[in-house]
Amino acid sequence: MSIDTKRTRLTFRRLDRELSKLAKKPAPENVHKFRTNSRRIEALLSEVVAERHRNDEKLLKLLTRLRKKAGRVRDLDVQIESLRALKFPQANGHKSQVMDALIDERTGREKKLARAFDTDTTDEIRRRLKRAANKMDIPRDTDALELTLGKLQELGNNHAPLTEKTLHQYRIIGKRARYIAELADGNPEAKRVVEQLKRMQDVIGDWHDWLKLTQKAEALLGGVRDSALVAMLRNVTQAKFRQSVDAAAEIRSVLTAHSVPVQPAQSRKTPAKETAQAAVA
Numbered sequence: 001m002s003i004d005t006k007r008t009r010l011t012f013r014r015l016d017r018e019l020s021k022l023a024k025k026p027a028p029e030n031v032h033k034f035r036t037n038s039r040r041i042e043a044l045l046s047e048v049v050a051e052r053h054r055n056d057e058k059l060l061k062l063l064t065r066l067r068k069k070a071g072r073v074r075d076l077d078v079q080i081e082s083l084r085a086l087k088f089p090q091a092n093g094h095k096s097q098v099m100d101a102l103i104d105e106r107t108g109r110e111k112k113l114a115r116a117f118d119t120d121t122t123d124e125i126r127r128r129l130k131r132a133a134n135k136m137d138i139p140r141d142t143d144a145l146e147l148t149l150g151k152l153q154e155l156g157n158n159h160a161p162l163t164e165k166t167l168h169q170y171r172i173i174g175k176r177a178r179y180i181a182e183l184a185d186g187n188p189e190a191k192r193v194v195e196q197l198k199r200m201q202d203v204i205g206d207w208h209d210w211l212k213l214t215q216k217a218e219a220l221l222g223g224v225r226d227s228a229l230v231a232m233l234r235n236v237t238q239a240k241f242r243q244s245v246d247a248a249a250e251i252r253s254v255l256t257a258h259s260v261p262v263q264p265a266q267s268r269k270t271p272a273k274e275t276a277q278a279a280v281a
Contacts, residue, residue, distance in 0.1 A: 043179040144184035207240035
């Protein structure tokens with residue numbers, strides 16, 4: 001199934017629009033959309049175009065640097081919301097202590113992000129986006145689904161145990177594969193692939209966010225013997241880790257069978273899900 005050229009053009013326009021919003025105000029939603037759309041451009045220029053130009057290389061370098069800065073802010077936004085939703089008594093003030101630390105760090109990261117998006121940098125990215133869109137060369141016989149499944153073979157060929165490290169790789173590769181599949185010309189098969197990858201990405205991403213929150217709480221409060229909050233965070237994180245392993249294993253089994261991901265049957269609530277959901281409002 002061919003690449004939808006209208007969607008590729010729209011990808012560049014969306015990033016240009018989000019760039020303007022983020023430069024004006026690094027609000028959580030603006031940070032998130034900038035990161036997502038910059039990753040789509042990276043996937044397009046790295047995996048789809050026939051040949052990258054010098055302008056493309058410089059654009060990718062700029063986007064990578066700024067996306068990482070935005071990512072640090074975005075991570076804190078998610079951690080703050082997760083902690084806020086956690087049902088935990090405020091008796092010893094540990095929750096407030098961690099929350100205050102996260103908000104303080106977020107304020108500092110936001111200032112650094114704002115400085116990074118100065119007028120010159122923003123204008124340069126906008127110019128390079130326009131050039132990249134105009135010079136983009138995608139062969140007519142490019143098949144978005146074929147590219148996606150080829151990218152996913154990196155996961156299918158990986159038979160290592162599903163650890164924290166391998167789950168992170170599933171998340172990274174899965175994101176790029178999903179963004180390629182989204183460029184397809186509306187074929188239902190590609191849509192099923194996108195849905196499957198998005199589910200995996202969301203589950204693993206959720207676990208990773210709670211893992212980082214737990215690590216920060218431990219650095220501030222100590223281990224499970226020192227803080228009931230840390231103990232609860234560890235329990236939630238472990239439950240979400242098991243959910244992530246299940247999601248990655250599903251993708252792995254599909255790839256091992258050399259078939260396209262299909263819509264799974266409606267799942268029952270597992271003990272892991274019950275543990276995680278019970279702690280979060």
